[in-house]
Amino acid sequence: MKILKIIVFSLTGLLCLIGIYSIYNFWDLRKSKKEVSSTVLLERVEKVMKLVTVEGGFSEIYDYKHHYFADIWPFRKKALVRVNAKVFVGFDLEKATIETDEDEKVITISDLPWAEIMSIEHDLEYYNFENGLFNLISNKDITEMGFEAKEFIAEKATESDLFDQAEEQCNELLDVLGLAMEASGWTLVIHRAPRLAG
Numbered sequence: 001m002k003i004l005k006i007i008v009f010s011l012t013g014l015l016c017l018i019g020i021y022s023i024y025n026f027w028d029l030r031k032s033k034k035e036v037s038s039t040v041l042l043e044r045v046e047k048v049m050k051l052v053t054v055e056g057g058f059s060e061i062y063d064y065k066h067h068y069f070a071d072i073w074p075f076r077k078k079a080l081v082r083v084n085a086k087v088f089v090g091f092d093l094e095k096a097t098i099e100t101d102e103d104e105k106v107i108t109i110s111d112l113p114w115a116e117i118m119s120i121e122h123d124l125e126y127y128n129f130e131n132g133l134f135n136l137i138s139n140k141d142i143t144e145m146g147f148e149a150k151e152f153i154a155e156k157a158t159e160s161d162l163f164d165q166a167e168e169q170c171n172e173l174l175d176v177l178g179l180a181m182e183a184s185g186w187t188l189v190i191h192r193a194p195r196l197a198g
Helices: 002-030 139-159 162-183
Strands: 050-067 076-092 097-101 106-112 116-130 187-192
Touching (some): 050 139, 050 162, 076 162, 116 139, 162 187
Antiparallel strands (some): 097 106
């Protein structure tokens, strides 16, 4: 009888262990698994001569709406997007021509460009997606929101005083450069490029 109790107890313990192991494996299979692999390739290297003199920070709420036929729920989709952006304003010095006259000790910079947007870095945070019954938000819509948000930030940057500040920074830099060259017996001559309309 004692041996029978030991065998029953052992079998019960073994069955409990098998049950616990099975439950663990069942829940482990239901957990999501993620695998990420990437290969980074350097495609090209370009030499650039760009001078960024001002960085502006922007934060905007972008309200995206799209509808077919009528602006009512079944045909309308919309999203609220927060745009956080940095706008870098400066000068593309590749557009300028630099000439050196060693006999006269003169360095001439011709066609020095005016300030322009060098780049925009932006992050989008999407809120409140609302799909219509017949009009759903797609990946194409999300990409379009990104492009439109970047254009919106560029427009706001153009309306701001970033360009004036960039010009002031450039003038200060050129003044310091001119003084340094004068101290070594050289002269710096600058000719601005014609300002384009618009």
